[in-house]
Amino acid sequence: MTTVQITLPDQLALEAQRAGLLSPARLEKWLRDQLEDQRVDELFLAMDRMAGVDEPVAMSPEEVAQEISTMRAEWRAKNTR
Template sequence: MTTIQIELPEATAQAARDAGLLTPQALDRLLTDALKRQQAADSLLSIAGRVAAAGIAPMSMDEINAEVKAARAQRRQRAGGH
């Protein structure tokens, strides 16, 4: 285990404490989630050059929304949801 000391504004620290976010478990979960998001963003950015070089046209917002809806529906179906 590593011990970390941080300085926060009192209002932020109090709100985080009241929300139960200053426990080792909560901080571990928050940092792990942030690391996953950062890795996903880094992964997407790392292929941006290849996508541009391949001449792949950007998707419209409607196309993106349709893909997101389809992925969510597929995930619900696999999970046995409706």
């Protein structure tokens, strides 16, 4: 377990304590909720970035086969020296 010390204005600390917000269980739940919210926000930001990327033109099966053949030929040429 880790102990964390925070500094709060007296009035805020008093109100939070009275409301039960400073209990270890309540703080743990709040932190876990915040972490989850942050992960979700990061996911949506990543999705927005992905949506902004132009998709490459789809290749036909024949074009894919040709690319594979070309790469294999290049690999063979490089590795048979």
